[in-house]
Amino acid sequence: MKHIYNDILASISKGEKPLAVLIDPDKIKFDSVSSFIEKVNTSIATHIFVGGSTVNENITDALVEEIKRHTKKPIVLFPGDTTQITSKADAILFLSLISGRNPEYLIGKHIRSISKLNETNLDVISTGYILIESGRETAVERVTETKPLSRTNIQHIVDTAKAGELLGMKLIYLEAGSGAKFSVSKEIILNVKKAINIPLIVGGGIRSKKQLENAYNFGADLVVIGTAFEEDESFFDELKTPLSVGHFPKGGK
Ligand SMILES: CC(C)=CCC/C(C)=C/CC/C(C)=C/CC/C(C)=C/COP(=O)(O)OP(=O)(O)O
Ligand SMILES: O=P(O)(O)OC[C@@H](O)CO
Ligand SMILES: [Mg+2]
Numbered sequence: 001m002k003h004i005y006n007d008i009l010a011s012i013s014k015g016e017k018p019l020a021v022l023i024d025p026d027k028i029k030f031d032s033v034s035s036f037i038e039k040v041n042t043s044i045a046t047h048i049f050v051g052g053s054t055v056n057e058n059i060t061d062a063l064v065e066e067i068k069r070h071t072k073k074p075i076v077l078f079p080g081d082t083t084q085i086t087s088k089a090d091a092i093l094f095l096s097l098i099s100g101r102n103p104e105y106l107i108g109k110h111i112r113s114i115s116k117l118n119e120t121n122l123d124v125i126s127t128g129y130i131l132i133e134s135g136r137e138t139a140v141e142r143v144t145e146t147k148p149l150s151r152t153n154i155q156h157i158v159d160t161a162k163a164g165e166l167l168g169m170k171l172i173y174l175e176a177g178s179g180a181k182f183s184v185s186k187e188i189i190l191n192v193k194k195a196i197n198i199p200l201i202v203g204g205g206i207r208s209k210k211q212l213e214n215a216y217n218f219g220a221d222l223v224v225i226g227t228a229f230e231e232d233e234s235f236f237d238e239l240k241t242p243l244s245v246g247h248f249p250k251g252g253k
Pocket of ligand 1: 024026050051052053054078079080081082085094095096097104105106109110113129138139140143144178179
């Protein structure tokens with residue numbers, strides 16, 4: 001098994017800023033994988049996440065196999081459903097949607113994924129997944145039939161993240177939703193980061209270098225970007241010049 005989680009911890013403790021490119025199997029054409037991954041390979045991206053809210057059954061396996069043929073970067077499943085589990089990836093975010101109260105997404109799909117997971121060698125990373133209101137309804141909201149947390153009730157978001165940590169989760173993922181109008185705000189990132197001792201992932205609606213730098217500077221440890229790369233691959237080139245990011249020790253900002 002590859003130790004993707006431990007590698008993420010090591011990278012963060014060195015002050016690095018891991019960046020994941022999200023590939024949604026619903027959106028990418030199989031024959032454009034090689035050219036897309038070529039861009040990823042020469043970019044600052046450190047991880048490839050693969051997943052979506054609504055993915056046709058069984059396409060993830062072939063897609064991950066094809067991605068793997070073209071890259072050495074770690075491939076992490078970011079699944080909306082058990083059908084997106086494949087042994088060809090390196091790790092899986094074992095997401096529990098702790099912002100919602102739909103038992104299926106808190107524990108149901110997890111139980112049904114075990115027989116499949118037992119047949120893999122994936123690094124299973126327990127992740128508290130928190131959906132934050134972001135200006136319009138997102139695919140995750142629709143599929144999970146849950147409401148996101150209000151972006152103005154910061155204390156509730158902080159308490160949700162902390163509860164995830166105390167339940168033993170290894171990562172907290174603040175999600176504005178793919179293509180979000182508003183990405184997760186400065187106040188939310190700062191306050192959640194201050195409260196928790198596990199790595200913080202931030203994603204949804206990040207479309208510019210400045211927004212990416214801000215996310216790190218407010219306290220994100222790992223950022224996920226999908227749509228901005230999907231819509232315009234020149235964004236990879238925009239990120240070629242060094243990011244203006246500092247290293248903020250816990251509680252230091
Ligand atoms: C434990 C297993 C195997 C599955 C359950 C996993 C859970 C709880 C998932 C949480 C909810 C969910 C549907 C997450 C999907 C997250 C994701 C990969 C979003 C990517 O974007 P899309 O939502 O597909 O956006 P588009 O609308 O742009 O396609
Ligand atoms: O597609 P974008 O808006 O970059 O969102 C990435 C990810 O956080 C969605 O799950
Ligand atoms: Mg999708």
